[in-house]
Amino acid sequence: MSGEHTQRESGALGWTLFVVGFVGALFVGWVVFPKLLYSTQQQPLNFNHAVHMENDMACEDCHGFREDGSYVGIPQVEKCAECHEEPMTESEAEAKLVTEFVEPGKEIPWLSYTRQPDNVFFSHAAHVLMAEMECTSCHRDASQEEETPPVQVNRLTGYPKGIMKMYKCEDCHARASVHNGCDVCHK
Amino acid sequence: MKVDRRAFVKLIAGGIGGTLLSPLPWKLADDSAIWSQNWSWRPSPERGEATMVNTVCQLCPGGCGIRVRLINGKRAVRLDGNPNNPLNQGGICPLGATGLQYHYGISRIESPLKQKGTRGEVKTLEPITWDEAVALLAAKLKSLRAQPQGLVCLSGKQNGTVSEFFSRFLEAYGSPNYLTMPAAAQAESLGVFLSQGVRTPLSYDFENARMILSFGADLIEGWGAPCRMMSAFRLWRSKSGSQKTRLVQIETRGSLTASQADEWLAVAPGTEAALALGLAHVIVREKIYDRAFVDNYTHGFDDWTDSQGRRHQGFKSMLLEEYTPARVAEITGVQQEKIVELARNFALTKPALAVSGRGQGKMDGSLYEFLAVLSLNALVGSVHRPGGVSWAVTPPLAPWPKVVQDSTSRNGLRSERLDGSGGPDLPLGGHLLYNFLENVPKGKPYPTKMLWVYEANPAHDLADVNLFVKALEKIDTVVSFSSFMDETTVMADLILPAPTFLERFEDVSGDRGLQYAYFGLSRPVLQPRFECRHPGDVLIKLAKMLGGSVAASFPWDNYEEALQARIQGLAAAPSGRVADEPGLQPWSHLGERLAPNYGSADELWEMLQEHGCWYDTSQSMPSLSSAFKTPSGKFEFYCQALKEAGVTGSDSTYLPHYQPADLPGGKEEYPYLLMPYEVMIIENGPLANQPFMTKMLFDFELKGRDSFVEINPKTAKEVGLREGDRVELTTAIGSVKVRLHLTESARPGVIFIPLGLGHSAFDRYIRGKGANANEVLAVLQEPLTGLASWWGTPVKISRA
Numbered sequence: 001m002s003g004e005h006t007q008r009e010s011g012a013l014g015w016t017l018f019v020v021g022f023v024g025a026l027f028v029g030w031v032v033f034p035k036l037l038y039s040t041q042q043q044p045l046n047f048n049h050a051v052h053m054e055n056d057m058a059c060e061d062c063h064g065f066r067e068d069g070s071y072v073g074i075p076q077v078e079k080c081a082e083c084h085e086e087p088m089t090e091s092e093a094e095a096k097l098v099t100e101f102v103e104p105g106k107e108i109p110w111l112s113y114t115r116q117p118d119n120v121f122f123s124h125a126a127h128v129l130m131a132e133m134e135c136t137s138c139h140r141d142a143s144q145e146e147e148t149p150p151v152q153v154n155r156l157t158g159y160p161k162g163i164m165k166m167y168k169c170e171d172c173h174a175r176a177s178v179h180n181g182c183d184v185c186h187k
Numbered sequence: 188m189k190v191d192r193r194a195f196v197k198l199i200a201g202g203i204g205g206t207l208l209s210p211l212p213w214k215l216a217d218d219s220a221i222w223s224q225n226w227s228w229r230p231s232p233e234r235g236e237a238t239m240v241n242t243v244c245q246l247c248p249g250g251c252g253i254r255v256r257l258i259n260g261k262r263a264v265r266l267d268g269n270p271n272n273p274l275n276q277g278g279i280c281p282l283g284a285t286g287l288q289y290h291y292g293i294s295r296i297e298s299p300l301k302q303k304g305t306r307g308e309v310k311t312l313e314p315i316t317w318d319e320a321v322a323l324l325a326a327k328l329k330s331l332r333a334q335p336q337g338l339v340c341l342s343g344k345q346n347g348t349v350s351e352f353f354s355r356f357l358e359a360y361g362s363p364n365y366l367t368m369p370a371a372a373q374a375e376s377l378g379v380f381l382s383q384g385v386r387t388p389l390s391y392d393f394e395n396a397r398m399i400l401s402f403g404a405d406l407i408e409g410w411g412a413p414c415r416m417m418s419a420f421r422l423w424r425s426k427s428g429s430q431k432t433r434l435v436q437i438e439t440r441g442s443l444t445a446s447q448a449d450e451w452l453a454v455a456p457g458t459e460a461a462l463a464l465g466l467a468h469v470i471v472r473e474k475i476y477d478r479a480f481v482d483n484y485t486h487g488f489d490d491w492t493d494s495q496g497r498r499h500q501g502f503k504s505m506l507l508e509e510y511t512p513a514r515v516a517e518i519t520g521v522q523q524e525k526i527v528e529l530a531r532n533f534a535l536t537k538p539a540l541a542v543s544g545r546g547q548g549k550m551d552g553s554l555y556e557f558l559a560v561l562s563l564n565a566l567v568g569s570v571h572r573p574g575g576v577s578w579a580v581t582p583p584l585a586p587w588p589k590v591v592q593d594s595t596s597r598n599g600l601r602s603e604r605l606d607g608s609g610g611p612d613l614p615l616g617g618h619l620l621y622n623f624l625e626n627v628p629k630g631k632p633y634p635t636k637m638l639w640v641y642e643a644n645p646a647h648d649l650a651d652v653n654l655f656v657k658a659l660e661k662i663d664t665v666v667s668f669s670s671f672m673d674e675t676t677v678m679a680d681l682i683l684p685a686p687t688f689l690e691r692f693e694d695v696s697g698d699r700g701l702q703y704a705y706f707g708l709s710r711p712v713l714q715p716r717f718e719c720r721h722p723g724d725v726l727i728k729l730a731k732m733l734g735g736s737v738a739a740s741f742p743w744d745n746y747e748e749a750l751q752a753r754i755q756g757l758a759a760a761p762s763g764r765v766a767d768e769p770g771l772q773p774w775s776h777l778g779e780r781l782a783p784n785y786g787s788a789d790e791l792w793e794m795l796q797e798h799g800c801w802y803d804t805s806q807s808m809p810s811l812s813s814a815f816k817t818p819s820g821k822f823e824f825y826c827q828a829l830k831e832a833g834v835t836g837s838d839s840t841y842l843p844h845y846q847p848a849d850l851p852g853g854k855e856e857y858p859y860l861l862m863p864y865e866v867m868i869i870e871n872g873p874l875a876n877q878p879f880m881t882k883m884l885f886d887f888e889l890k891g892r893d894s895f896v897e898i899n900p901k902t903a904k905e906v907g908l909r910e911g912d913r914v915e916l917t918t919a920i921g922s923v924k925v926r927l928h929l930t931e932s933a934r935p936g937v938i939f940i941p942l943g944l945g946h947s948a949f950d951r952y953i954r955g956k957g958a959n960a961n962e963v964l965a966v967l968q969e970p971l972t973g974l975a976s977w978w979g980t981p982v983k984i985s986r987a
């Protein structure tokens with residue numbers, strides 16, 4: 001083999017490796033990394049949104065606003081106990097609800113899909129009551145869900161996948177011509 | 188095939204390229220911003236259900252309704268104004284908004300402490316149990332009982348049932364020596380007594396007035412009930428046209444109130460009374476005073492003859508002779524034309540009121556200055572009229588049973604007061620703290636054995652601050668009832684920690700100035716963080732241990748019971764409501780009866796806890812024909828009560844007049860004048876600025892550990908100093924190091940120093956910020972009344 005040949009061969013190999021590195025990194029970055037970054041966690045209890053809706057309940061019955069205008073978020077177990085003092089059906093989840101949480105008066109450690117980081121102040125009242133935004137413009141429509149989906153939690157930050165990053169807030173505020181100053185969200 | 192270096196580099200390069208085109212680096216960079224928020228040791232607000240509960244703030248006497256945002260019912264995360272409260276209308280001041288830092292701060296006292304070493308040494312303060320602490324104090328009180336007048340109590344609160352508890356204890360024990368910290372309400376009550384025969388502060392119908400003439404009262408910087416004044420200011424500014432309210436600020440410094448006023452008159456220091464009398468002169472000369480009021484309801488306006496046939500000069504001729512605009516212009520530095528114009532405006536705008544009480548009103552003030560300003564109100568008929576001034580309105584609380592006395596207490600109470608108040612030299616009474624401080628080292632008229640300090644911080648807050656420290660040397664035992672390790676508490680021998688405003692019951696009846704009856708109930712919305720006890724409960728326990736008549740004077744099991752007993756009076760009143768809806772405007776319904784929204788005292792107690800306050804508009808102003816309890820039965824320009832009290836002198840002694848102040852220190856040695864000022868974002872009271880509040884200060888107010896004084900650029904040039912220079916200010920009292928801030932709002936020749944900074948106690952986040960003005964301010968005492976003020980001290984300035 002001549003030196004020239006070796007050089008050309010090694011050049012071709014080099015480019016192949018470049019492509020391998022490139023594609024490999026893309027694969028890792030786009031496919032492997034997101035899987036690694038998030039852990040999948042199950043809710044402590046299955047909540048069947050659909051069945052509650054079928055029983056003529058409205059979203060606001062549980063996720064409404066208090067008299068003082070503050071948003072309830074995920075309700076306390078007290079709210080469940082209003083109907084589920086005793087099991088109403090044969091459902092396994094309901095049995096668990098009653099024995100493990102309602103009876104001992106323990107809060108259900110629900111995992112939030114969208115808990116915003118501590119350094120951000122987010123007011124549901126400002127968005128829903130004042131700006132009249134739909135819940136579904138930010139949250140998934142859970143009304144037809146029979147199974148609560150698992151929660152993806154970021155291993156690095158500890159926050160759920162569904163949180164909004166700053167650019168999202170700014171972008172929407174800009175489009176809606178709402179004040180975008182720092183102190184709107186960072187109090 | 189050999190993978191050489193080049194090929195490997197290409198692999199890496201490809202990897203980097205691919206990585207950069209994937210979300211990996213960007214997502215990691217972005218996430219790292221919030222990664223730190225979940226470190227386990229990082230403090231994080233508790234999560235859980237948020238609720239709002241109402242209570243009343245006690246951080247100042249302002250009495251605002253506040254809402255506490257609680258997480259899981261036990262962690263307070265935010266304080267807000269309660270929109271249902273008629274007084275603050277949902278507003279809150281910086282002190283209130285940052286109030287949680289007091290509750291959760293590290294200067295709180297965690298258990299009773301006893302000084303085992305030298306007084307003032309923090310390290311030798313030893314924790315003891317409550318049983319030990321109370322037993323110790325009870326034993327001391329028993330041993331002093333033969334001479335009960337040796338017990339003195341200094342309260343930081345002017346009113347409220349806890350203060351009454353302390354004065355009640357002293358009365359039962361046998362000491363006449365109950366004192367309060369200085370307050371403008373002192374000159375005010377005395378002036379009202381001398382001119383109207385009733386000893387009470389005034390109420391000011393600010394909300395209904397159309398013109399307000401403020402003689403140095405910083406109305407929107409913490410004067411009176413601070414948030415009430417802020418909402419009154421909003422109201423003035425919301426009106427337009429003929430309803431518009433005009434605010435004229437007469438003040439040497441260009442304060443915030445001055446800058447927000449419709450007009451600011453920068454008078455020469457200490458000449459407010461002269462200006463008031465100059466205005467009165469014009470009003471009388473031009474005959475634009477309220478004839479009907481002056482002719483029918485006043486005494487001593489014209490020259491008059493007394494029952495012995497002696498002629499006396501009246502207010503009118505004194506004004507006309509001595510307070511001509513020309514002379515007043517010379518004294519005050521306000522142009523003659525301005526005086527005439529302002530006088531006309533004040534007399535012809537109806538209703539108009541004049542108010543005095545320098546700064547936030549934390550000096551006793553001067554009787555004659557108060558009388559001069561009050562006489563302006565009388566001239567324009569603004570006494571006991573809507574939009575004017577009247578007497579303070581007090582809620583109809585049920586009285587407690589009378590104090591039971593034994594022979595020891597009767598004897599003790601007959602002794603002269605340690606401040607000389609009510610004695611031969613100071614027959615007009617009042618709480619004369621500075622006289623007390625002067626008498627203590629001399630042991631006159633008898634030694635002070637024990638001093639109790641309740642929520643006051645005289646070791647920092649009194650002008651000529653060393654007077655207090657020196658007095659302490661002669662007092663055997665000092666007991667502090669405080670929640671925080673303030674300068675005074677550090678000096679105590681026994682410390683009895685009180686719960687904070689979020690942990691205890693207490694009533695707040697609003698600070699002076701309100702024109703309707705108001706009762707605020709502060710209640711424990713949080714569990715006590717530490718081993719603290721309500722001072723009221725401590726007094727009950729002490730009384731029971733002393734036994735006899737003292738125990739009989741405190742027949743309750745706890746303070747809450749005693750407070751509830753007083754609420755019965757509100758419940759029994761025919762008119763009054765618990766404020767349970769937003770937007771209440773009691774000032775629009777003065778004199779109207781309110782149908783109670785509760786059925787019984789128990790229900791009222793429950794509702795007060797839920798909503799915070801009770802108010803009533805039915806106690807209308809007294810009728811002019813029967814209001815005045817003076818010798819003449821009228822409003823007296825010429826105060827005959829002074830004569831009855833044994834005060835002698837020429838006619839001017841009995842009339843409002845202007846006396847130039849006798850400032851300490853010669854003009855040659857101290858060529859400039861140092862004047863203190865107060866602002867809302869620097870707490871000048873028993874508390875100290877918490878970090879959240881200090882953060883709001885500009886760096887020409889506080890930079891690092893240096894505080895600034897304001898000086899006019901011309902004055903600074905005179906002494907060759909520039910913005911930011913470090914200087915030493917020296918007065919006859921002492922010296923402090925500060926830096927200079929040059930501003931046109933400072934009058935040439937005057938240096939303005941903020942009150943409230945320079946703490947040496949509390950905790951490491953609070954202490955060491957700026958200089959304490961009280962180390963250089965001298966006290967001026969009015970000879971006739973003994974009332975104290977410290978608005979000006981001659982000073983010299985040198986580069987530090």
Ligand code: SF4
Nearest residue numbers: 244247249251280283
């Ligand atoms: S003005 Fe006084 S009572 Fe009102 S919020 Fe401020 S500190 Fe509290």
